[in-house]
Amino acid sequence: MSVELNHTIIFARDNRASAEFLAGILGLKAGAQWGPFVPVETSNGVTLDFASVGPEKVAAQHYAFLVSEEEFTASFERIQQAGLTYYADPGLKKPGEINHNDGGRGVYFLDPDGHGMELITRPYGSGGR
Template sequence: MPITLNHTIVPAVDNEAAARFFASVMGLEYLGAERHFAPVRVNDSLTLDFMSVENPDGHHLAFDVDPASFDGILARLRAAGVPYGNDPGSSDNGRTDHPLCARGLYFTDDAGNLYEVMSPE
């Protein structure tokens, strides 16, 4: 059996708000809190468990997506007025020309988590 990542804890100012934000941008479903986590299923093997903490320190989470998913994420970011950019230091420059792939972008949430979305085409 290969090693796969099952879940990771994502620090949040407000776990449910962070889970709703992430799910809405990524085109995923948020089904509600479970105990002190606000889980979002990313795929069959990975769940992000958002957890409220007093002083969240942002993490970097990177995702490979197909071109259609990338287009949807970009459209949802634009519609919501969420800044994005092509560099972790300029995650608000509005560009998608990524140095590691054909198209990519970064965006952040209110806890400082830096999300990277990369598409091969």
């Protein structure tokens, strides 16, 4: 059997709000609450389980999503429509820009809990600049 990531837990102040935020940007649906989790499933079968915790337990994490050019365009439009600040870099030093690393497009933005979200159209190291 090959090893695959099945799910991960993302701590949030409000699991429903955070799940719906990310699902909305990505054009996905937040699922029904299951126990303490609100799931968002990606197309490759990985589930992001959002769990409500106190604000002191939310430590900023980074989540990167590989998307098609079409999905990037649609998600980036939703980022702009939501009035989110976005960046070309993980250090958040280039606001209002996207990057073109490896010949693709990439963007960083923060979710309501300060988690760094990244959308890329080409995997790192896949070539092009």
